[in-house]
Amino acid sequence: MLEEFFLNPFDYEFMRNALLSCFCLSLGCGPVGVFLVLRRMSLMGDALSHAVLPGAAIGYMIAGLSLPALSLGGFLAGFLVALLAGLVSRTTLLKEDASFAGFFLIALALGVFIISMRKSSIDLMNILFGSALAVTHQALLLMASITTLTLSVLAFIYRSLVVECFDPQFFQRVHGKGTLYHMLFLMLVVLNLVSGFQSMGTLLSLGIMMLPATAAQFWSRQIWSMGVLSVVFAMIAGYLGLLLSYHLNFPTGPSIVLMAGLFYIISLLVGRFGSVLQHMKNRVA
Amino acid sequence: MVLRPMGFKMDNHSKHIQIQHLTVAYGETVALENISGTLHPNALMALFGPNGGGKSTFVNVLASIIKPTSGTITHQCRTTCSPAYLPQQSTMHRQFPLTVREVVAMGLWGQAGPFHALDPGHQEKIDEALERVGLQDYDQRLIGTLSGGQFQRMLFARIILEDSSLIILDEPFTAIDIQTSETLLQLIQEWHKLGKTILVVLHDLDIARRYFPETILLSKTCLGWGKTEDVLTDHNLIKAYAQSMRTTHHA
Incomplete structure (x- = not known):
């Protein structure tokens, strides 16, 4: 009975692929999300996930529904917006968040504009929300590569990223400008958003990145364990979301992200550090 | 027992830091005007002056965080001179x-x-x-x-x-309890004995007079650079604060 509910769905190859893609995404997105939160850039991820759209749309115009074309286009567009926003904040009076907002809105409108020229809203839905149950081997391979690259680069720049994030002035004094690390990191963010392209879509893959990372803040006060926790949360959310969508015929991507959202809400309420519960306890005591 | 911070070697690397005709402006506003002077090796120096007198700007230039609008700073260090x-x-x-x-x-x-x-x-x-x-x-x-x-x-x-052979502290005792201030002042004395060059931005006349043999008095221009008792005279202080009042008034 239990086995039927929890394991049997994965007799199907498409379910196994979907689960594998969730795990892959979780491994890369979890730690990246933690650093986004620590850098106080949670909303930049949002901006970047929109910024990916015109690139993907142009890739679609040129090559149709070809994953490499969509991914490459999306990556280039997202990274271009990140670079432009960074450049503008360094040379003009705008702060980074404002310049990001400006560019991602243009990018988003441009993306929708391009897609609408094909006069089929199904394509738009596909790019925005993905289709987790139709993950191809090619897509899995791409995700695995991006995850491997992400974890390797993160391991390489970990110490610099932590110090630069905690005390940028100190880092600049003892090591030099942090711009390179900032850019490398933004590149990882865009890569991971693109990684979730086919299975989750551009908008929902951000959910896998941010919700578990935010939830992890309430359970741990060390950077590495926050990373581990966010991966675990994301994996469980992926598994439960797939089960729900299989048994109850719910849409897959949103189910997974809603599960991650549930982790966030529960953590927010009863987490070990700084949650609503802790707040109440402190007031009583 | 002699209290001696370990992990330090006597520091013979530090040499003079020479500041010549230093001017810093933020757009139209001049923060520092034509400052010249020498930081001797092993100096224990207080930097004093009214708010908006350019103290933080001065240390930021020394720490090469801000570039001077004109003028030069010459470090004569054998090794790199990057200050703590x-x-x-x-x-x-x-x-x-x-x-x-x-x-x-x-x-x-x-x-x-x-x-x-x-x-x-x-x-x-x-x-x-x-x-x-x-x-x-x-x-x-x-x-x-x-x-x-x-x-x-x-x-x-x-x-x-x-x-580091050069240590720069910008108002390190602001909003700090007395006991901590004492500990940190003692630490600064020890750094001094080890031959380090130390520059501390202060707003407490008493601390400057008690612990710092030398002082720089800044109020946009340099009103004094030398022995603390010669620089922190009533005459100089009144001049510094009167000058800052005038600038504020104009703004």
């Missing part, structure tokens, strides 16, 4: 999930850099630095739980490990 610098309004995230030990360990960046592991020798140095500032029992505490005074002690421990 404690800014006034730090850009640090005070709630960041790091322990006291981890932050203090950052002082070893020059030796460990982004990749090398810390060996037992390093760990020992960290222990000594923590003990010197009285935080030995706090090394696993999260920095978000520290009081203002404890946080400042932690930053001083990091400076100990940086082991």
